[in-house]
Amino acid sequence: MLPVFLMIFVGCSNSKGESVQISNDSSSTNKEEVSSDTSKESPITNSNDTTSENTSTNAGGQDDNETLTQFSNEQIEYARVWLQLGPNQEIAELNVLHIPAGSPINPEDETSANYPDNVIQLAGSRLVDGSVTYSGNGDGTINVYNVPLRWDGSYPAGEDFYNNITDNTKLVNVEKGDDEKIIELIKLINDPS
Template identity: 45%
Template sequence: MKKLTLASVTITLSLILVGCNSDTSEGSNNTQSDNTDNQAKTEEKNKDDAAIEESKNNEVTNDDKTEASRVDNTKNNTNKNESEEKQTKNNKESYLADFSSKEIEYARIWEQLGPMKNNMKGMDTLYVKEIPKGSKVNPQAENSAVYQEDVVKLEAPIKAGGSVTYSSNGDGTINVYNKVPYRWADSQMSDYSNMDEVTKKAIEENIETVDVKPTDNKTIAELASKIEYSK
């Protein structure tokens, strides 16, 4: 009887130990599985974080590249514009390189005030007469008044083309003598008895101060090339 009881106890203990081992093994397996899952999640999170960080870095890099590209484009456009402006300026200046400052002045004044421009029929020559101070306003009249300053007279080849008589103020403005005609009438065809009064009025009345405006240099060069000095 004692042997039977001992055997029963032994079997019972064995079953208990087996159960414990099974629980321990299962717990160990569960723990290992949990650890594996956690590791996988951690790795996945790290990958996601790395991807996000890389995306941010790429965005920053792209922004930097875009800004650098914009700056380069701006510089290139600026350099291009400066180059074009310089070329344009050089071209404009080169048109006038063969002419004196006086010739350029004469051409500009005629282009602005002349009744007949260089692109009109008959304007093959621009006559320039430089008249010193003290010269007679009407060279044909003994009793003519005299100019109180140096003047210049610009004339078209024909009377219909008109003329411009002026003095320069040296500041970009001129005084235009509007009453001085293209040609004074011959003494045989006009009464010269009061020519002193007529010529005096011509240089004292209706004097207009005009600003000389810069204009297309190519046109001025073409006109300046037609200048011919007369006495």
């Protein structure tokens, strides 16, 4: 009787293990489907679909439980944008500045045109770290504005100069990047908002 009971128990255990495996496979598929549906909401929602895969692949130096699911979509977005476009990756701090639509591109120049959309400016703590100024499209892409962190030059530059900046943004696909590097950058974020 005992051997039959053990065989039944082992048999149930195996089929349960198989159903878990099938469940995991189907949840990955569902996540991909969900992520492709929700990718229209923000540049980073379509790239959160790999976080469950990375739970078991964290490298040394990080807690085994540290995954992107612990962080907000905005934090992940800032880190991914900086990882892909930031001029200097060796930063001590990642500062986030939210600039509302209608704000002047160059506040020091009265002839400055205004940003047509809400933009985010990412910058390190030093001028040499550079900056990235962009607006999100909600589909995994961003519009990058070619503006400096600090304006030098003679003013007034004229509205045409600034309109040229807003008319010639660069469309960039935001890449998923390496989760470990993303988490390292998230830990450096300084977002006063």
